[in-house]
Amino acid sequence: MKCFTLHSYKGGTGKTTLVANIAAILAQEGKNVAVLDLDFQAPSLHTLIGISTKTKYINDFLDGSVSHQDILNDMPSSFSLDGRMAVAFSNPDVDAIRTQLAQDRKWHMNALSQLLSLKQMLADDGFDYTILDSAPGVHYSSVNTIVLSDFAVLIAKIDNFDFDGTLNILKGLYTPLDKGTYLLFNKVVPPMFKEPRYSQMKETISEMFSDLTTVLGYVPCYCDIPMGMGSEIHALTSSEIAFVTGLRAVVKKIDEMPIPKPKAKGAKK
Numbered sequence: 335m336k337c338f339t340l341h342s343y344k345g346g347t348g349k350t351t352l353v354a355n356i357a358a359i360l361a362q363e364g365k366n367v368a369v370l371d372l373d374f375q376a377p378s379l380h381t382l383i384g385i386s387t388k389t390k391y392i393n394d395f396l397d398g399s400v401s402h403q404d405i406l407n408d409m410p411s412s413f414s415l416d417g418r419m420a421v422a423f424s425n426p427d428v429d430a431i432r433t434q435l436a437q438d439r440k441w442h443m444n445a446l447s448q449l450l451s452l453k454q455m456l457a458d459d460g461f462d463y464t465i466l467d468s469a470p471g472v473h474y475s476s477v478n479t480i481v482l483s484d485f486a487v488l489i490a491k492i493d494n495f496d497f498d499g500t501l502n503i504l505k506g507l508y509t510p511l512d513k514g515t516y517l518l519f520n521k522v523v524p525p526m527f528k529e530p531r532y533s534q535m536k537e538t539i540s541e542m543f544s545d546l547t548t549v550l551g552y553v554p555c556y557c558d559i560p561m562g563m564g565s566e567i568h569a570l571t572s573s574e575i576a577f578v579t580g581l582r583a584v585v586k587k588i589d590e591m592p593i594p595k596p597k598a599k600g601a602k603k
């Protein structure tokens with residue numbers, strides 16, 4: 335089983351949207367995929383997927399009150415996926431979020447060991463992939479998510495805030511943790527795909543990042559995504575739009591390429 339997280343320096347880069355769509359594409363291709371919402375600070379996957387009042391959360395698993403099967407929610411059969419896609423949510427209740435935010439380092443270390451056993455249980459259940467939706471930034475919970483993963487896919491927009499922030503975590507977090515990464519740009523506006531701009535953009539990005547990571551691709555900004563009001567997985571509903579076809583090419587690379595190794599430790603600061 336491969337386990338990876340989608341992470342970023344700042345919020346709003348599209349991690350949750352991409353996690354759901356990447357998982358759906360893999361499941362359409364016959365892979366068994368578990369998705370864990372480990373963004374305890376701002377749980378969101380339940381909005382995209384829908385939640386039942388009987389749902390048990392990853393928080394309950396960490397409390398030891400339920401088993402790992404109890405927290406897995408299978409996607410409805412109406413989506414006709416060739417593989418299994420099961421999602422475990424994090425508790426969106428404000429009190430639960432506040433409790434999570436107040437947990438100390440020791441609690442997070444204990445949570446890490448429980449999450450490592452959860453990962454083993456998912457591998458034993460026959461899942462081919464576990465995909466982790468992470469909180470942005472460098473909080474304990476994000477670091478746990480990175481430690482759990484075989485590699486991370488960093489999600490960034492094409493702007494200097496995200497360029498600087500991504501360099502910051504690559505040098506300050508991923509290099510010391512010795513964790514391999516890919517970099518995926520999301521919400522790329524259509525004019526950026528026109529020449530000569532496209533080549534210029536790729537050259538600038540290569541100069542900045544090639545010592546530290548491998549660029550996976552550029553996912554277009556697609557205005558109809560917000561039209562789904564955050565409650566639609568476009569890979570399941572609109573398979574021909576550029577957002578989905580672009581993402582399918584990215585997923586093919588993730589599926590076929592070996593787990594990325596950490597790049598040069600001595601990369602220039």
Ligand SMILES: Nc1ncnc2c1ncn2[C@@H]1O[C@H](COP(=O)(O)OP(=O)(O)O)[C@@H](O)[C@H]1O
Nearest residue numbers: 345346347348349350351521554555556559560
């Ligand atoms: N490629 C895209 N094109 C247009 N809107 C997008 C795209 N990817 C994500 N979004 C939108 O951006 C917003 C933030 O996405 P979200 O997945 O919640 O980000 P994060 O999990 O990184 O905070 C949402 O409104 C989502 O619909």
Ligand SMILES: [Mg+2]
Nearest residue numbers: 349350373378
């Ligand atoms: Mg999110």
